[in-house]
Amino acid sequence: MKQKTYNFLFITALLALIAVTVGSALLLKAAVCMAAMAVLALISVIGAYATLKVGTQEADFVLERGSIKPFSVRIRYAFPLPVGNIALKTDKGETFYADVLPFRNADIVRRIKYPHVGIYKNSGGTVYITDVFGLFVLKKRLSEFRGSITVLPVSFETDKPNMTLVDSGAGKVRMQDDASQPSGVRQWVEGDLLRRIHWKLTMKIYNPHDTEMKPFVKTYDEQTRPETLIIPDLSQIDAIDERARSLRDGICDCAYSVAKLLLDEHEPVRLVLRHLEGSEVYGAQESDAGVFASALAAADFSEESDFADLVTEAMRRIELTSAVVFVTTRLNARIADMLIRLKNYSALSVTAIYVADTLRSEVSALTSKLEASDIPVRIHTIYQKPEEK
Numbered sequence: 001m002k003q004k005t006y007n008f009l010f011i012t013a014l015l016a017l018i019a020v021t022v023g024s025a026l027l028l029k030a031a032v033c034m035a036a037m038a039v040l041a042l043i044s045v046i047g048a049y050a051t052l053k054v055g056t057q058e059a060d061f062v063l064e065r066g067s068i069k070p071f072s073v074r075i076r077y078a079f080p081l082p083v084g085n086i087a088l089k090t091d092k093g094e095t096f097y098a099d100v101l102p103f104r105n106a107d108i109v110r111r112i113k114y115p116h117v118g119i120y121k122n123s124g125g126t127v128y129i130t131d132v133f134g135l136f137v138l139k140k141r142l143s144e145f146r147g148s149i150t151v152l153p154v155s156f157e158t159d160k161p162n163m164t165l166v167d168s169g170a171g172k173v174r175m176q177d178d179a180s181q182p183s184g185v186r187q188w189v190e191g192d193l194l195r196r197i198h199w200k201l202t203m204k205i206y207n208p209h210d211t212e213m214k215p216f217v218k219t220y221d222e223q224t225r226p227e228t229l230i231i232p233d234l235s236q237i238d239a240i241d242e243r244a245r246s247l248r249d250g251i252c253d254c255a256y257s258v259a260k261l262l263l264d265e266h267e268p269v270r271l272v273l274r275h276l277e278g279s280e281v282y283g284a285q286e287s288d289a290g291v292f293a294s295a296l297a298a299a300d301f302s303e304e305s306d307f308a309d310l311v312t313e314a315m316r317r318i319e320l321t322s323a324v325v326f327v328t329t330r331l332n333a334r335i336a337d338m339l340i341r342l343k344n345y346s347a348l349s350v351t352a353i354y355v356a357d358t359l360r361s362e363v364s365a366l367t368s369k370l371e372a373s374d375i376p377v378r379i380h381t382i383y384q385k386p387e388e389k
Helices: 003-024 023-053 198-203 242-264 286-297 307-315 334-348 361-372
Strands: 053-058 061-064 065-074 085-090 095-097 106-114 117-123 125-130 135-142 146-154 184-187 214-219 227-232 270-272 280-283 319-326 349-356 376-381
Touching: 023 125, 061 065, 061 198, 065 085, 095 106, 095 319, 135 349, 146 286, 242 270, 242 286, 242 319, 242 349, 242 376, 270 286, 280 286, 319 334, 334 349, 334 361, 349 361, 361 376
Parallel strands: 061 146, 227 270, 227 319, 319 349, 349 376
Antiparallel strands: 053 065, 065 106, 085 095, 085 125, 117 146, 125 135, 184 214, 270 280
C-alpha cells in the first residue's frame, strides 16, 4: 500500500475514535463513509485484478528494417465496480495508461520503429490497477504477448559481382555438366574435367600404337549453371549493444542486396549462414528473395567457428561456384591472405564487403593488397551504401 493509503486509514480510525469519545454522530458518519470508500476501493481493484484480460490484437507480422508500425494492446476487465486507471509497463521500460470502463475494451496504441534486423517477441510486462480514489494498487505480471515481429534487411543498389564460369583447363572456362542427364560420349578436348573421362570405353578401344588417340568423355543433355556463394560473417560482434546491432544490420543488408540483385536476374545464389551442413539457403528466381531476407533476419550472430574456416569451405565448392562474396565486419591480415589463396587456387571471382562504422588505419593497406590480387573490396559504412574501393 501507498503512504496515502496509510494516512487515509489512520484518519478514518481517528475520526471513529473521536466520534465514539465525544458522542458525535456526524463524525461517526464521516468515519463510516471513509471506511466504506476504502472497502469499495479494495473490492474494485481485486475484482478488476481477477477478471483482467490483456492481449495484442495482432499476431505475427513482417516488415523491413526502419519501418514504423502501430502496435495495439487491448485491456478489458469484467467487474461492475470501476477503477481509476490501468497502467501497462512493458519489459522494455515503456509505460502506457488507459481509462478502462467495466465490461468495455480499451486499446493502447503505440507507434514503434523497428531499426534493427531480427526476430523479436512481443515483450511482456506488468499491469498496475489503481482504484478511483487512488488508495490501492495491485500489479499483475504478464507473460509475453502472442506473436512476433520479423524485421527484414533492406536492399540497396549495388554492383553485380564478377562472374567466372567454373573449371578451366589451360585458361579455358567451362560450365559444369549435370551428371543426372548423361547423353553420350565424345573425344576429350582441352579443358575437360578428368572425372568426366569414360575410362571403361577409353581402355576398351585403347591402341598403344596410336600416338594421337584421345580419351573419351561423357556428355550430358543439360548443364548446371554455377552459383554465386554469399558468405556473411556470423561471428559474435565484439561491441556495445547498439553498435553491434548496427553492424549486424550492415552485414544483413549487404548480403541481401547482392542476393536480390542476382535473383532478379535469375542467377543461382547460395547463402551460407553457418559453417554447418544444411544451414544454407538456395534460390534462382526473383520470388526467392523473401526466403533469403527471412533467413538473414533469423541468423544468430553467435557463431563460434572462425570466419576464415568459411574461406576453406568455399575452396571445396569451386566446381559448383562462379563467384564468392564475403561480408564481414573484420578485415585482418589472416582473412586477406585466405581470400588471396582462394582466388589463386580456384581462379574464381572473389569479392569482399567490409562493414564498419569507422575505418581503421590498416584497412587501406589490406584493401590495396587485395586489389593487387584482383579482389575488389567494397567498404560499407553503417547506414550508407557500399562503395567500391
